[in-house]
Amino acid sequence: MGDRYEERASRVDGAKVWTLTVPPGSVHPVLPDGCMDLLWIGGRLLVAGPDTRAEPPSAPYGGSFAGVRFAPGAAPALLGVPAHELRDRRVALADLWPGAQVRELTERVAGAADPAAALDDIAVRRAAVAGPPDPAMRSVAAHLDSGRTVAQTAEAVGLGARQLHRRSLTSFGYGPKTLARVLRLQRALEFVRSGMPYAEAALAAGCADQAHLAREMRELAGTTLSEYFTGTRVVSATP
Template identity: 65%
Template sequence: MYAERPSRLAGAVVWTNAPSGSPARPVLPDGCMDLLWHEGRLLVAGPDTRAYAVDGVPGRWAGVRFFPGTAPTLLGVPAHELRDRRVDLADLWPARRARSLTARVAAAAGPARGVEEAALALAADSGPADPLAARIVAALQAGRSVAATADGLGVGARRLHRRSLAAFGYGPKTLARVLRLQRALALARGGTPLAETAALAGFADQAHLTRDIRRLTGLPPRELLGPAVHGTTGGGPRG
């Protein structure tokens, strides 16, 4: 069973997932990165460009899903190096530092609290996230084009692309598609008909929405929005 709640870390979400006997739900692209706890290990889930299947990874999970663009500063790793990957924290950090944070999570009153405290500690020890990242997200979430976003932020297209790769793991055009997908899923899961969802989310028409959903998730809309797929816009568990 999957559950989530807002984190004490601004913009982040704490989630847990335990085996329930139901079919495993794919993790959908959402522009986010996660710090994961599973069977005594700390891992990092990089930004996804496609649905990630979690089949064959049993056991209980806990995680913190960071707001898009914030995790690279906390972890000290550019997002594009982790794109479409799940990596042990020990493979990214010096062994002693990774062991220290892992021990901190293990000693906490439950994995969810432990991984949240670890995220808060990372935030306290690191500098502020790239301020441009949040402005990029806000512009693209509002449905602005990549060109309009660059103009509005006063940056050139190449600089926007470089900063996006480091903060989100992919360029602004892909990030815009991912954020648009999440807008559409939120509308559709709230009961908005697909044709209206397509218009409100910024697609040319319903056929455009259907094509983009298939490209990013590998599933048709009707199957994606069925009961076997997690219903939040946050992307679900990241194991």
């Protein structure tokens, strides 16, 4: 029996609610996806910051996990912390929010019939009182995900290079060039999943050629395309 992953739309704009069940011994690395997650793991509330590299396997004993994956640039305002402070990190929610509040939320999720739905409730309530995401940075993410260059994106949103980089660190955890690479890799993987050959997927995603995609896969995912698609399934939204 393999991993079972499911996701559905969150009530928070652009976010996804997901659940994952893995059997004992599962090798389950995590690929960068430009997102941040609110997680429920082993009875604890955690936050996954934006990744710049693949995370190592994290469920050697199996188990069930749940999370809310926020769109690029959306989580910092909701969580109340700049994205770069959480880059390549997994931190307890109690390190970011008041302990008494987190204890109450932990009890609520632990007692819920559907922990994923309870996480979504937390996100919805928080979004209602938190400040909105930086609209310019949401636009930046959309432009980069469409394949525009960083220069084209900066011009489209009316920001200079230095200001774009500074605000990207706050919203995404890294500069726009890194976000563009991560989003391009995710596009390429989606094309391959749809049945497109590697070379065609590379070009469609915006890589120069298949060799370019292979280099990005090694640097960002720590594996090859063949290993990714023939070995252990990798889900990019989990701890």
